[in-house]
Every structure is written in structure tokens, then in C-alpha cells.
Amino acid sequence: MKNLNLILAGVFFTLAASFGGLLLSGQVQLGQLNRAPAEEGGPLFPPKEPGLAIQGRQVYLSLGCVTCHTQQVRPAGQGNDIARGWAQRPSVARDYILQSQVLLGNRRLGPDLVNYGARVKSDDEVHAHLRTSMPGSVMPAYGFLYTQSKDGSFRPTEDAVALVAYLKSLKIDYSSPEAKQKQ
Amino acid sequence: MSDSNNSRPVVSGQVASWLGVIAFVAVAIAVIAYAYLAFRTTDGVDANRRIAEKALRADLESKAKGKLTDSGRNADGTYHIPLDTAVALIAAKPEILAQLRQSNEGPGATAPAPVFTNGTK
Amino acid sequence: MSQAYSSRGSVSRIDASISVPVRLFIFSSLVWLLVASVLGVIVALKLQVPSFMGECPWFTYGRIETLQRNAFIYGWASNALFALNLWIMSSLARFELKSSWLPVLGGAVWNLTLTYGLVQVLLGQLNGFALLEMPKEVAPALVVAFVFAALWPAVAFARRPTGNVFVSQWYIIGATFVFPVITVVAQLMLLWCPTLGVMQALVHSWFYQNLILLWLGGSALSAVYYFIAKESGRTISAYYLATVGFWTYFLFASWTGPATLLGSPIPVWVQSVGVIASLMMLVPIVITAVNFFGTLAPRNGIAQSWNNTTLRFVLVGAVSFTLAALLNVVSSTRSLNALVRFTEFAQAQEHLTVYSFVSMVIFGAAYYILPRLTGAFWPSAKLVYLHFWSCAAGSLLLVVTGLTQGWAAHGRTDFAVSAAPGLLAAVLLLVGHFAFALNALGMLTAENAPSNRRAY
Structure with a gap:
């Protein structure tokens, strides 16, 4: 094979093969996924994201949170994600269909967040975690998300409010046909 | 190497080959992109x-x-x-x-x- | 290491014809290398002292890490590979570039675009996909710049006077073709007309593996083949296998994306395909190993290469490639992957590929190319020595601590990482890179007149 176009055509074939085999067939399988009820006639899941949470995702992206936090829980046989109490069930493809950018992440310097909204109790808890550094944690305090008023109390900025709304919207505490199967 | 060569083509041989490679890459991108857009059904x-x-x-x-x-x-x-x-x-x-x-x-x-x-x- | 200075005093016509673009690429890559190394130290420091530079949203860990990764891959490695691919191909195909302003224009646009993109990242405009974080207008400009800067090796190949083909040329052509295609397709499927849900993660893994293994890895493999044959003066052992190695490498590497997503909510059959592709990678791994080490091992060749600056770096790179690729095969088995996924183990694997393999090969190549390109000698042998040992030690430290910490993390529920070794490694790399840059800048700025050449 000495001709440039033949080599290029060969390399194109290798790329096109993996593109077709992985991405197009993946698209055929997952591209049509819609919201579904957990049981017949029930409400549709995943739930719609509140507008503030959509803004909060931009803050999450902009601060680069995805570098240290994943948003996926693996099935019980693969890793100890469920044993760590991050979620009751593994995450499934349907959980992500409403998200504009899917932030699965590939590194954990901190806990997984896919079900964070179901784990925390109040907004204040999340604000406290963002504003101050927890002992033994490599996550710094995000002090610039808060302004201090004269009486010494802290007020969250708009970004902080949106970010907390986003983090609280991260929940997979509902069931779905696939999730039942996967468990 | 005389600069007064009047029969010099507008596009030199090297640049023509370069455009050929670009065309190849562009076609490859177009084929894959078209395949994706054809498979992507926007009407969920x-x-x-x-x-x-x-x-x-x-x-x-x-x-x-x-x-x-x-x-x-x-x-x-x-x-x-x-x-x-x-x-x-x-x-x-x-x-x-x-x-x-x-x-x-x-x-x-x-x-x-x-x-x-x-x-x- | 004295053989590094056996440079011919004069610059060949071929080298003179590509001198301007290659100098531009190498100069830009040096600048980005230093930027990335400084950022690397900051990243390591932020793991050690989380509150460091924490007062301003510009310097969050996520943003600095993103900057570092992009500056390293697109700034340092890609610029350097533009230079390497062009130089190796021109030399193999006896190619004299006529319109050198086109690649120069491409290089300028590439670096300006990258600067713009990284400033946007610093200001908080970033996406969540590794190596596609820069705003969505950046990638098209990068692809256009790439077309101007990096397609010339293919032109050289098409216009070569003889029909001879060497395996390096294939790798360069393949790598050059892959970059624009995967970048445009990934941009299209992630940012312009995004696919639904976890398909995005699948698309990204496809892009990422192709970028690392085929664009960076393919280009670097071409240099390994070239310099092993050239500097050892031996023919590649079992050369007839190299064709098979090339095609299997390109065929299987582009399917390995899903193997980096094991356990993710993507269909299980897709994950299995990725695992199978990873296993099949054993074929090109074995073939390249036979080619590389079969050539160098007999007749005391390893010791000889160790005394040759270029071959010493290239040898480290080739060993790292084989190790990294084997590690990728092993860690794509489900049971092991479940333990080390998301940990520093995976970071160490990536470092082994991107740094210990690709960057070390680039360094070795630069020690060969720059004297021929500039007609000057390397200014300081001590700096070469410092460069090699500092980078080798730093890189080894990063890989070993990453692998051990990642392995130790399985089954634990805390996130304690000991950041000190990483910080030390980052400082070592920075020192090594400064030594390299000082030497290389000395050559790039040296006058090309024999009277100005310092004697060694």
C-alpha cells in the first residue's frame, strides 16, 4: 500500500467502523430514550429540572467541579459505590436524558454527586459545605460564592443559590424499569 | 530557477496536493457527520x-x-x-x-x- | 551522551525549506511546555494545600487542571508533533516545502486560538468534556489551523520521488488524518447538535481515546520507528510485521473508548466491545515490542542506545508505550477496573502514555532534529543530563505513586491522597523542562554561522 489515498481510505475505514459500531449503534439504542413512569400510570421520571438548577449546572461547569466529582453510581458487582451509600440503585441511561451536558466524570477526589440531592437535608447544609472547608477534605472553601454583611452573617451570591439548587436537584431516588432490572 | 517563468500554474503542485488532502479529509468528515445527522432523530x-x-x-x-x-x-x-x-x-x-x-x-x-x-x- | 553533538555543521536544503515552520512549532511548544509545567506545580500544590489561591474563582482546581491539560496536549504535544511529523516525513520523502507561509499561518492561528480558548477557560467558560473544555467556537478554528499546519507531511508523502515507504510514514499519515475528523465529529455530537444523555459520554470516550492513542500515540510511534532505525543504524527486526502492527493499532485503538467507561450507565454490550478491543490491542503491542526491542536488544544495543541522547529518550518512550498499553489491557478487565476506576491509578496510566511515552519521544527527537535544523550545537551537556534525569525521575515518581495510591484506595471510603510525591514530581518535571527549554532556545536563537558556533 504505497498510495496516499489508499492509506487515507484505510484509516478512514478504521475510524468509520468504530464510529458506526459504537456511536451510531449507540445512538440507535439510546437516541430515542424518553421519560418513563416507574410503574404504570405513575409520574414520569427523571423529573423536570427546575430553572434555577439549569443555571446552577452552568456554575458547576464553570467552576470545573467535574474534575473531582463524578455523577454515576456503578452496579453492586462493580465497585463499592452503592455500599458507600451514594445511592440506593445504580444510575441508568434514562436518568440523564434531560441534561444538556452529561457530566459523568472520570475521577473521584470527592464523593459521587448523582444522588447528592437526596442525601443532603437542607440548603444550609450545602451552603455550609461550599463556604467552609471540611476537615480532612481536599475540597477548598468556595468563599467567593458568598458575601459577608456587616453583622458577620454570610449571604450567598446568585451563583451560590443556583449551584445549591442544582446540587439539590441531583437525585436518583425514584425507580425506573431499567433500574429494577439492573438491581 | 528563473522567476520569469510565464507558464507557472496558478496553484503550485504542492498546494494542489495539499488541497487534495484537504478535500479527502473534508469528505471523510462530511460522510461521518451526515451519517450522524441522519441517524439523529430530533423528534423525541x-x-x-x-x-x-x-x-x-x-x-x-x-x-x-x-x-x-x-x-x-x-x-x-x-x-x-x-x-x-x-x-x-x-x-x-x-x-x-x-x-x-x-x-x-x-x-x-x-x-x-x-x-x-x-x-x- | 556525547553523540548528541555529532551534528553536521551545515543545514541541508530539505531542512532549510521547512526551517521556519518547524522553528515556529518548536518555539511555541516550548512556551506551552513551560506554561503547562508551572500550572502542573500549581495543581499539585492545590492538592497539598487546598486553600492555595482559593480566593478567586479563576483559580479553582477544576479550571487550573483543565488549563494544564489543554496547554500540555494542544500546546506542547501537538505543536511539537507538527514539527516532528513534518521533519521526519520531509526527510524520508526528500521533500522541499515551497509555500512555508501556509504552515506558519496555521501555527500562528493554532496558538492564538489556543490562547483565546484557555483565557476563556480561565474566565469560566468551560464545558465538561476533557480536552473539549474550551468554548465551542475554538475547536473549528483549531481544525482549520491544523489543516494549514499539519497536512504537509501527507503532501510530502504524495509527492515523494521514489515509491519507497517506511512504516513511520504510515503512522504520520494516519495520525494526521485522525485529528481533524474526530475533533469535528466530537464537537458536532457534543456541543453543536448534542446527542441525548449518556451517549455524550460514549462519544467523548471515542474522541478521547482516538486523540490520545492515534493522534499523539500514532505520531510518537512514527518517531520511535524512525529514530530506532536511524540512530542504531540497524534494520527494524521483523519489519514485515510492522504493517500488521500499524493496521491493527488503528483498527482496535479507535474501539477502546467504552473500555474507559466500565460500569457507566451505557449499554453493557458497548462496554464489552470496548473490552474486547482493548484485548485485541495486544496484537499491535506485541508487534511494536518485537519491532522496537528486537531491533535494539541484540549485540549490546540497549547499552549503546543508553549512550545516545536521542535513543535514550526514545527508549524510555518505547518502554513506557509498551507498559502503558499493557496496563490498559489489564485494567480493562472488569474485575480490576472496578477496583481502580476513578482513582489515581487511571491518572497514572494516562500520565504513562501522554508523558512518559509521547513527551519523552518528542524530547529525544528534538535532540536529533534541532542541531540539523539550526546548524548549531546543544549549548550545554549538563542541561541535557539534568533534563533527562529530572524528567525521568519526576515521571517515574508520578506513575509509581499514582498506581500505588490508586490501588490502595480500593475498598476504602475516604478520599485521602498523599499529595507530597505528586508535588515533588511536578517540581522535578518543571526543572527538567526549564533545562530543556533553555538549551533549545539557545539553539533556536543561535546564529547559523560557523564562526558563532561554540566548539565542543
Whole structure:
């Protein structure tokens, strides 16, 4: 094979093969996924994201949170994600269909967040975690998300409010046909 | 190597080969991109619903605007006239307002009241 | 290491014809290398002292890490590979570039675009996909710049006077073709007309593996083949296998994306395909190993290469490639992957590929190319020595601590990482890179007149 176009055509074939085999067939399988009820006639899941949470995702992206936090829980046989109490069930493809950018992440310097909204109790808890550094944690305090008023109390900025709304919207505490199967 | 070579082509051989490689890459990208766009069905149920909601909103909005700008007959048999006309009428003849109030306090206006109170009980 | 200075005093016509673009690429890559190394120290420091530079949203860990990764891959490695691919191909195909302003224009646009993109990242405009974080207008400009800067090796190949083909040329052509295609397709499927849900993660893994293994890895493999044959003066052992190695490498590497997503909510069959592709990678791994080490091992060749600056770096790179690729095969088995996924183990694997393999090969190549390109000598042998040992030690430290910490993390529920070794490694790399840059800048700025050449 000495001709440039033949080599290029060969390399194109290798790329096109993996593109077709992985991405197009993946698209055929997952591209049509819609919201579904957990049981017949029930409400549709995943739930719609509140507008503030959509803004909060931009803050999450902009601060680069995805570098240290994943948003996926693996099935019980693969890793100890469920044993760590991050979620009751593994995450499934349907959980992500409403998200504009899917932030699965590939590194954990901190806990997984896919079900964070179901784990925390109040907004204040999340604000406290963002504003101050927890002992033994490599996550710094995000002090610039808060302004201090004269009486010494802290007020969250708009970004902080949106970010907390986003983090609280991260929940997979509902069931779905696939999730039942996967468990 | 003389610079006065008049038969020199517009595109040199190297640049022509370069354009050839670009064309190859461009075709490759186009084929893969086309395959993706052909397989990507944009009309998921969710997208359809969003489009339908948008159309409905636009429709309602234009209807609501129409009520303010056109005159016509309401569903309950009364009439509506554009706001500007109404303001002009009242300005020209202030006593019309008192007449309107009276007609509102008449039997026609009291009719829906029992239904409403029943509903809230 | 004295053989590094056996440079011919004069610059060949071929080298002179590509001198300007290659100098531009190498200069830009040096600048980005230093930027990335400084950022690397900051990243390591932020793991050690989380509150460091924490007062301003510009310097969150996520943003600095993103900057570092992009500056390293697109700034340092890609610029350097533009230079390497062009130089190797021109030399193999006896190619004299006529319109050198086109690649120069491409290089300028590439670096300006990258600067713009990284400033946007610093200001908080970033996406969540590794190596596609820069705003969505950046990638098209990068692809256009790439077309201007990096397609010339293919032109050289098409216009070569003889029909001879060497395996390096294939790798260069393949790598050059892959970059624009995967970048445009990934941009299209992630940012312009995004696919739904976890398909995005699948698309990204496809892009990422192709970028690392085929664009960076393919280009670097071409240099390994070239310099092993050239500097050892031996023919590649079992050369007839190299064709098979090339095609299997390109065929299987582009399917390995899903193997980096094991356990993710993507269909299980897709994950299995990725695992199978990873296993099949054993074929090109074995073939390249036979080619590389079969050539160098007999007749005391390893010791000889150790005394040759270029071959010493290239040898480290080739060993790292084989190790990294084997590690990728092993860690794509489900049971092991479940333990080390998301940990520093995976970071160490990536470092082994991107740094210990690709960057070390680039360094070795630069020690060969720059004297021929500039007609000057390397200014300081001590700096070469410092460069090699500092980078080798730093890189080894990063890989070993990453692998051990990642392995130790499985089954634990805390996130304790000991950041000190990483910080030390980052400082070592920074020192090594400064030594390299000082030497290389000395050559790039040297006058090309024999009277100005310092004697060694």
C-alpha cells in the first residue's frame, strides 16, 4: 500500500467502523430514550429540572467541579459505590436524558454527586459545605460564592443559590424499569 | 530557477496536493457527520411536546392581544372593544362609566357568584 | 551522551525549506511546555494545600487542571508533533516545502486560538468534556489551523520521488488524518447538535481515546520507528510485521473508548466491545515490542542506545508505550477496573502514555532534529543530563505513586491522597523542562554561522 489515498481510505475505514459500531449503534439504542413512569400510570421520571438548577449546572461547569466529582453510581458487582451509600440503585441511561451536558466524570477526589440531592437535608447544609472547608477534605472553601454583611452573617451570591439548587436537584431516588432490572 | 517563468500554474503542485488532502479529509468528515445527522432523530416525544407548548403559547398570546386590540363578542354574550376606544369613549362621555357600573351590578353580574362560592366551600 | 553533538555543521536544503515552520512549532511548544509545567506545580500544590489561591474563582482546581491539560496536549504535544511529523516525513520523502507561509499561518492561528480558548477557560467558560473544555467556537478554528499546519507531511508523502515507504510514514499519515475528523465529529455530537444523555459520554470516550492513542500515540510511534532505525543504524527486526502492527493499532485503538467507561450507565454490550478491543490491542503491542526491542536488544544495543541522547529518550518512550498499553489491557478487565476506576491509578496510566511515552519521544527527537535544523550545537551537556534525569525521575515518581495510591484506595471510603510525591514530581518535571527549554532556545536563537558556533 504505497498510495496516499489508499492509506487515507484505510484509516478512514478504521475510524468509520468504530464510529458506526459504537456511536451510531449507540445512538440507535439510546437516541430515542424518553421519560418513563416507574410503574404504570405513575409520574414520569427523571423529573423536570427546575430553572434555577439549569443555571446552577452552568456554575458547576464553570467552576470545573467535574474534575473531582463524578455523577454515576456503578452496579453492586462493580465497585463499592452503592455500599458507600451514594445511592440506593445504580444510575441508568434514562436518568440523564434531560441534561444538556452529561457530566459523568472520570475521577473521584470527592464523593459521587448523582444522588447528592437526596442525601443532603437542607440548603444550609450545602451552603455550609461550599463556604467552609471540611476537615480532612481536599475540597477548598468556595468563599467567593458568598458575601459577608456587616453583622458577620454570610449571604450567598446568585451563583451560590443556583449551584445549591442544582446540587439539590441531583437525585436518583425514584425507580425506573431499567433500574429494577439492573438491581 | 528563473522567476520569469510565464507558464507557472496558478496553484503550485504542492498546494494542489495539499488541497487534495484537504478535500479527502473534508469528505471523510462530511460522510461521518451526515451519517450522524441522519441517524439523529430530533423528534423525541419531549422535543415534540416542547414545540407544541411553544405553538400553544404563541397562539394564546396572539388571542389575548386580539382581545385588547379588536372589538368583538365574548363567549357570554357581552361585547368587548379595544382599550384605546374605551378610554376615548370614557374621556368624551364620563357618565358612561356610571352606566357601566350599574349594568355590572345588575342581575347578569350576580349570576356566577353562587357557583363561585359553592366551589370554594 | 556525547553523540548528541555529532551534528553536521551545515543545514541541508530539505531542512532549510521547512526551517521556519518547524522553528515556529518548536518555539511555541516550548512556551506551552513551560506554561503547562508551572500550572502542573500549581495543581499539585492545590492538592497539598487546598486553600492555595482559593480566593478567586479563576483559580479553582477544576479550571487550573483543565488549563494544564489543554496547554500540555494542544500546546506542547501537538505543536511539537507538527514539527516532528513534518521533519521526519520531509526527510524520508526528500521533500522541499515551497509555500512555508501556509504552515506558519496555521501555527500562528493554532496558538492564538489556543490562547483565546484557555483565557476563556480561565474566565469560566468551560464545558465538561476533557480536552473539549474550551468554548465551542475554538475547536473549528483549531481544525482549520491544523489543516494549514499539519497536512504537509501527507503532501510530502504524495509527492515523494521514489515509491519507497517506511512504516513511520504510515503512522504520520494516519495520525494526521485522525485529528481533524474526530475533533469535528466530537464537537458536532457534543456541543453543536448534542446527542441525548449518556451517549455524550460514549462519544467523548471515542474522541478521547482516538486523540490520545492515534493522534499523539500514532505520531510518537512514527518517531520511535524512525529514530530506532536511524540512530542504531540497524534494520527494524521483523519489519514485515510492522504493517500488521500499524493496521491493527488503528483498527482496535479507535474501539477502546467504552473500555474507559466500565460500569457507566451505557449499554453493557458497548462496554464489552470496548473490552474486547482493548484485548485485541495486544496484537499491535506485541508487534511494536518485537519491532522496537528486537531491533535494539541484540549485540549490546540497549547499552549503546543508553549512550545516545536521542535513543535514550526514545527508549524510555518505547518502554513506557509498551507498559502503558499493557496496563490498559489489564485494567480493562472488569474485575480490576472496578477496583481502580476513578482513582489515581487511571491518572497514572494516562500520565504513562501522554508523558512518559509521547513527551519523552518528542524530547529525544528534538535532540536529533534541532542541531540539523539550526546548524548549531546543544549549548550545554549538563542541561541535557539534568533534563533527562529530572524528567525521568519526576515521571517515574508520578506513575509509581499514582498506581500505588490508586490501588490502595480500593475498598476504602475516604478520599485521602498523599499529595507530597505528586508535588515533588511536578517540581522535578518543571526543572527538567526549564533545562530543556533553555538549551533549545539557545539553539533556536543561535546564529547559523560557523564562526558563532561554540566548539565542543
